[in-house]
Amino acid sequence: TMYPYPSGDIHIGHWYIITPTDAIARFHRMHGENVFLPIGFDAFGLPAENAAIKNNINPRDWTMRNIDNMRRQLRSMGATFDWESEVVTADPSYYRWNQWFFLQFLKAGLAYRQTSPVDWCPNDGTLAREQVEGEDRHCWRCGAKVEKRDLAQWYLKVTKYADELLDFTGLDWPDPIKTQQTNWIGRSEGGEIVFETAPSAHHPGGAELRVFTTRPDTLFGATFMVLAPDHALVAELTAPERRADVEAYVERTQSETEIERLSTDREKTGVPIGADAINPVNGERIPIFVADYVLAGYGTGAIMAVPAHDERDYAFAVKFGLPIRRVVAGPGEEDRELDGAYIAHSSGERLVNSGTFSGLPADEGAAAIVTFLEAQGKGKAAVTYRLRDWLISRQRYWGTPIPVIYCDRDGIVPVPEEDLPVRLPDTVDYHGSGENPLTRDEAFLNVECPACGGPARRETDTMDTFVDSSWYWYRYLSPEKAGGPIDRQLVRRWTPVDQYTGGSEHAVMHLLYAREWTKMMRDVDLLEQDEPFKRLFNQGQILGLDGERMSKSRGNTQDPDELVGRYGADTIRLFLMFMGPWDQGGPWSPTGIGGVHRFLNRVWTLALDPHGAEPGDPESGRLPAGEDAAAAERTIRMAAHRTLRVVSEEYEGFRFNTMVAHLMELANALFRYRGTEVAGGGAAWDEAIRLLLLMLAPAAPHITEELWARGATARDTPWSSIHTETWPTVDPTAIVDETREIPVQINGKVRDKVVVPIGIDGEELERI
């Protein structure tokens, strides 16, 4: 299961995630499998720093104290974690390998430093693209508005894996996650087309302007061109008389926050730069604009605008009075007036107004135009992705220091491997602000250049904490290993992870980074596998009563310690599994805990007091009417073995809510025979109790162990743990009935029911 962030207190949501995971592990152990169920702590990150600033302590002390408390709480729930394999990412014995990996990636050209406009949160500094959320572009952590800043930052070259990441072959992952990742990677096929600038008074012309389009078939409909405000050629191409306007526009778009840009309701803005481009397919001159609806970071940062067939271009053309020329039309539509961009793709569309290409079906036309351009050296088929390289620099203290040194003479110098780890200083002085204290820690900053021995300065940025979580499951296998990050032998044997569980909120963050990191490790020859997690299950999330995510700051958390004190861990475990499908989650409500608690009490009664009678039930202690002892035993055996069959499948398929329901049904069925001659000592009864306890053991480990032990004592047999028992097998002879009730439907409505012998053929059944 995904390791937790040590926020200090475990709330009921953690239990919701972890309890079924433990039940799964126990279930598989009972099948004789060698199960590894590790846990660790995602111990770097911002909350520790905020708490440290507030209380004037070291983030390490805050974090380690929290981890201690969480260890205690996790143990109280009876989860069978392998504590000897625990990983704490803030420990130098872990994060030194983040640094080591970074150096390997640097050598392999998978890590690089670049200055470019980056997403910047006023509280958290730089963010990866995945960490900017929502229409208003806020920080995933603190919710503050994210701005753009030009900064030199470290990146991992994950775009290299774009196509490979789209391939989920062999992965048993939920479709929504695969869809989200696929959309995030955003592969678009189309063409790159080279326009040239036209000669003019201020410019000789001939400069190449590349555009990317998914619709090469609409090339004849391009009536203007748009550059992103920060496109490299804007300054060069702008006519002198347009310069003031263009510069003012560019400046405005850069100073405006995204919020302000969006507040104008996406009304298109832009200005002409006083230059033209030449359409390579027909030599037509079209005017060039700058407009902020074209993004510098996608494609080539420039587009050919085809207002007849693109909504945004249409809006822009209408606003600026630019020509709109239809070049694709369905049958009989050629002359119809356009009242908006025509995009719908019906069959039978053909190119019109497209020179020699007119008359071709649209898809053939696109291919023909690309082929034509290719022959002229004016274009080619091209693929573009939305995925960006992973920006890992963070202006934070509480993270892994990036192991490079800046020297005036030698430039960027990697820290030699033998000098790792670059340790975080133990004493930290925030001066009461959120600014990275490493930037003014002279002892940390000043260092000898490893190349020339002269004075140099350390990098003060630390790594995104998602780096920590991108390989921790490999480290679980050898957390103490000193000579390298992983034990390849063990990694080969135990990974990829057979079953991973965690929330879907990590769809395009952790779950994508982990795949990318695995592929990078493979490419620097550290792994022989392509994917980290074979099977993934997304549990839902428990929300507060207010429907919001549970968090201390919202004050809507439910403390599990109190519930455990009142009902015991098993009741809470079972209740969380019984609430509903595990992938669904939902608002927390303790309503119904009593029902689960009663169920466990009934199991207790069945196991320890089978001969007792119910004063409240006049039928208590008597066999059901018309049933003799032999029939009763058959009924009991059938109930137990049928339950076993379905419960086994439900554990396997993570359908814990119905699993608990079926165990309740069995307990109810047995209760009807309590106090009768077949209860307590009868072979069928004793077997049923045994099966009930075994089936319940993975979910409610404490009470079943106790009842198992008492049973052994009562029979005067030596004690052994229920948790070392083997999962029972279904007796096929126990579950076959001699008759079966069949509903009789007339016109689909049930009109009668008949009891027929099992095994008759269809003809006989129809006759009856």
Added chain:
RNA sequence: GCCGAAGUGGCGGAAUUGGCAUACGCGGCGGACUUAAACUCCGCUGCCCGCAAGGGCGUCAGGGUUCGAACCCCUGCUUCGGCACCA
């Protein structure tokens, strides 16, 4: 706007290669036990008509396919999650 998931009693939810709708639990009602209460146990509990037997309606809405639809198809509505001018 685009992508994805989902709409079933008073509530959480069962039922999927299309075949007894509402399993299991909560809540509610009635009863047993008790001097009494709590605990526990037993029974009833979708809506409407009917004394009853029984009948009609019913899985977001409206159509369709089928002997038969919660389930498949079409149209629409609502809720939740993700994305956000991606050319």
